[in-house]
Amino acid sequence: MKPSQPSARPAAGGRERAAAVRGTPAARPPQQRTPVDGPPPAVRRPPAPPAVVPAPCSPQDRDRLLAGTHHDPHGVLGAHPVDDGLVIRALRPHARSVTVVAEGLRAELHDDGDGLFSGRLPAPAGGAVPAYRLLVGYDGGTHDTEDAYRFLPALGDLDLHLxxxxxxxxxxxxxxxxxxxxxxxxxxxxxxxxxxxxxxxxxxxxxxxxxxxxxxxxxxxxxxxxxxxxxxxxxxxxxxxxxxxxxxxxxxxxxxxxxxxxxxxxxxxITTSQYRWGDQEWLAGRGERPAHEAPFSVYEVHLASWRPGLTYRQLAEQLPAYVAELGFTHVELMPVAEHPFGGSWGYQVTGFYAPTARLGTPDDFRYLVDSLHRAGIGVIMDWVPAHFPRDAWALAEFDGRPLYEHPDPRRAAHPDWGTLEFDLGRREVRNFLVANAVYWCEEFHIDGLRVDAVASMLYLDYSREDGQWTPNERGGRENLDAVAFLQEMNATVYRRVPGVVTIAEESTAWDGVTRATHHVGPSGFGGLGFGLKWNMGWMHDSLQYMAHDPVHRAYHHDEITFSMVYAYSENYVLPISHDEVVHGKRSLVSKMPGDWWRQRADLRAYLGFMWAHPGKQLLFMGQEFAQGAEWSEAHGPDWWLLDPSYGAAADHRGVRELVGDLNAVYRRTPALWERDTSPDGFRWVLADGAADNVLAFLRFDAEGTPLLAVCNFSPVARDGYRVGVPEEVPAWAEVLNTDAERYGGGGVCGAGPLKPEPRPWHGHPASLCLTLPPLATVWLTPA
The missing domain is CATH 2.60.40.10 (Immunoglobulins)
Incomplete structure (x- = not known):
């Protein structure tokens, strides 16, 4: 038992007296006393602290460490076995002391000055470097920490090789x-x-x-x-x-x-994701049909201004329900990658791998995507690999020389936006961007990437005058590095993430944007490999036609019909995007001529034409309810126009109801999307009705079932207007009329099923006699 009084201890022997003199604790007596005539108890001495000898680094290493120019600090700092012991060095600015602590070891290192500490210790048992820690003393206390310089590289050889x-x-x-x-x-x-x-x-x-x-x-x-x-x-x-x-x-x-x-x-x-996805059913089914053979109508959104002030999670409570009510199959998000200037709308990116923190955390953004998926809505994201801003804290001359940008200043400077173009000929830069495309699809379950400004990447002379660019090795103006990059990006994304779609914003007639990369075209280039391409020609021509007063449209009829000359050269999206409703271009309804009634009627007729035309549809937020003002990222759509207390709210609600019905009929009518990219899915009925401002055409699904679309872009109602139709359809029913009263129209609608007459017309063996409402589009399907 432990003695309770000092007098209970045996008289101090020589060893105990010596220990007391050295200042070390005397050994405790054993639990059972040793016989008087036995040997004295064994006394365990604590190890003496090792003698620490300074082991400063060389003057060259010292200078490089302090200057921040050392390529191998682990070769100097940390613990290193030497012939006669162990050298430990630490770099701890502002520290008063550094003590090494390990099992059976405690040694204060020598202060070499300027925050450097060192010591040469006796060789450890077994020769292995012990798992030590550092006690770093500061004026305010002592910090117990691991030494970062005792660890092997945490990045593998395969990673470095790739x-x-x-x-x-x-x-x-x-x-x-x-x-x-x-x-x-x-x-x-x-x-x-x-x-x-x-x-x-x-x-x-x-x-x-x-x-x-x-x-x-x-x-x-x-x-x-x-x-x-x-x-x-x-x-x-x-x-x-x-x-x-x-x-x-x-x-x-x-x-x-x-x-x-x-x-x-x-x-x-520093971040890690803790998010648990709930969209497994969506992911499993999204690749059942390729995008160009599926219903695909897109609502384009600028998240920060759709309803200003909402976070990702708050948007997740409102946006999916709104988009689902309107019947769109997808949303397209203007760039969400981090960007310093909000006025760039996200198109000048500095953080290519980070969702903007303006609206929340990366997991909050995952929650928004997940919520859209669980509502049955796909998510397209604008992606900007063409350029990046010059901010001195970001990518520009990142390590002191051109790195992400092209080393030739003429190639590096983007002439339009004051930004820098990526050096797509450098394999590490291509890797940075290709992996980024994969990252958004895999880590955030994005269903598609709309690639911004593809034309600016494809041409060496884009927005440049003679003398400001150098031809490629073939003597042409094509940017061969950009071609190779886009092909690699598309091939990689489609291989790794089945079911996604890539979409090119490409404003020229580049051959093979949506052709497979291994199919070489007349230009000698393989296809770029995109799934879809924005049809900028259709957008420009059709809006130009609609801007004419109806009395003049007869002289510009080719502007509304010309798109069918090239409609099947690519897999197209018909875009009415943010670019068309800003910077003095006016909102979609305000582009239309005439008074307010005519503007709305023209808009409804145009939307009916757009949804029936071959190609997918994209409509920017605010245009679905005929907002009269241009979009502003500062305050977003004018939602107050839909407030019942506003006198003209019914006008705006009517247009929104039309958009919902367009999407509803579109989704249940395969003739409008199943053969979008096949000439067999379209047939003109009346392409040359310029004098009447009328055009009519048929769409067909894979089984040959038709839909008839008739557009009257004149403010005059036309009674008894004869239109040719196939004879095999016994009766036709009106399934959509943009002049319906509930849309704000005049209510000039067909009554009941219409039976064709055996009277050849427009090259067809039979015909219908229709009443065409003014400034309206009518859809009819077999009754």
Whole structure:
């Protein structure tokens, strides 16, 4: 038993007296006393602290560490076995002391000055470097921490090999900031591609934005720098401090950051996703039909201004229900990747891997996409690989030299937008963008990418005068690097993420935008591999036709019919996008001539024509209810126009009801979408009715079932207007009339099923005698 009084202890022997003199605790007596004539009890001495001998690094290493230009700080800092022991060095600016602590080891390192500490210790038992910790003393206390420089690289050789070859299709998993457990310790691995840098440090809230003690190591010839920092995790802010080739320093946001601060702040944020998806049923069914053979009507949305002030999660409570009520199959989100200037609408991106923090976290954005999917609505996202802004904290001359941009200033500067163009001939830059396309589809379940400004990528002379560009190796104006990039991007996305669609905003007649990449066209190039292409020609010509007063439309009839000359050259989307309702172009209804009644009637007739025309449909927010003002990102659509207390609300509600009915009939009528890309799905009935401002055509589904569309773009009602039809249809019924009273029209509608007469007309063996409402489109199907 333990004695309770000092007098209970045996008289101190020689060993105990010696221990007392040395200042070490005397040994406790054993639980059972030793016989008097037995040997004295064994006394265990605590180990003596090892003698610490300074082991400073070389002057060259010291200078490079302090200047932030060391490519291998792990080779100097941390623990390193030597012939006669173990050398440990640490770089801890502002520290008063650094003590190494391990099992059976406690040694205070020598202060070498300028935050450097070192010591040469006796060789550890077995020769292995112990799993030590550092006690770092500051004026305000002592910090117990792991040493970041005792860890092996946390990035694998295969990752580095794929990065070096520009073929890492999951690049976001290799580069950036990743919370993880490494060698049994939790922390964050930081990696960044900066091949021209003399040195890179990581800095953030976890080191009070002083990166001096956090230099990163260069991993071979890949240009990748890496550092595993223990005890740093979710929510911390960070940037990379890069020493440029000229010795100056620059502080940069992480190009691979998956979360950012809310602009105007520019730091990157460490993040991991905890989101659990609930859209498995949607994902399983979205690839049943290719997009060009499926119903595909799109509502284009600028999230920040659809209902200003709403977050991603608040939008998820309102947007899916609204879009579902209108019957659109998809939404298209204007760019959601992080961008510093809200007035760019997201088209000048600095954070290609981060949803904008203006509306919430990345998981909040996942929640919005998930909610749309669970409502049966697909999600298309605008994607901007053509250019990026020049902000000094982002991609421009990222490591002191042109890196993401082309090294030739003439190729790098975008002439229209004051931005920089990507160097698509550099394999690492192509990899950055190809992986980014995959990232949005895989990590956020995006169903399609609408690729912005493709034409500006495809042509070396885009918006450039003679002498401002250099022909390609074939002597032409085509940007061969851009062609190869777009082909690679499309092929990779379609291979990795079945069921998605890529859509090109391409405003020229480039051959084969939606042709397969392995099919070579007359130009000698393979197809670009897109699924769909915006039909900018249709948009321009048809809007120009509608802008004419009806009395003049007879002289411009070809503007409304010319699109059918090339309708099957690509797989088209018919876009009435944000670009058409800003910058003085006026809203869609305001483009129409005449008084308010005629403007609305023209708009309804135009929408009926648009939904019946071969191709998919896209309509920008606010146009579905005939907003009269141009769109403004500051206040969004004029929702007050739908308020019943507003006197003209019925006019706007009528147009919105028409859009809902257009989508409803469209979705249940395969003739309007099943053969969009086949000439067999369309037949003119009346293409040359210029004098009457009338056109009529048939659409057919895969089984030959027709829909008849008749458009009267004259303000005159036409009674007894004869239109040729196939003889095999015994009766026709009106399924949509844009002049219906509930849409705000005059109510000139057909009555009951119409039986064709055996009277040849317009090249058909039979004909219908119709009453055409003024400024209206009528759809008829077999009764």
């Amino acid at each position: 990065i070096g070859e520009g073929r890492h299709e999951e690049l976001w998993k290799a580069l950036g900031a990743h919370p993880m457990t490494h060698q049994g310790v939790t922390g964050t691995r930081f990696t960044v591609w900066a091949p021209n840098a003399l040195g890179v440090r990581v800095t953030g809230t976890f080191n009070f934005w002083d990166g001096t003690g956090f230099p990163m190591r260069s991993l071979g010839g890949t240009g990748v720098w890496e550092l595993f920092v223990p005890a740093v995790g979710e929510g911390e802010l960070y940037k990379f401090e890069i020493t440029r080739p000229d010795g100056t320093r620059t502080l940069r946001a992480d190009p691979m950051a998956r979360r950012t601060e809310c602009p105007p702040a520019t730091a990157s944020v």
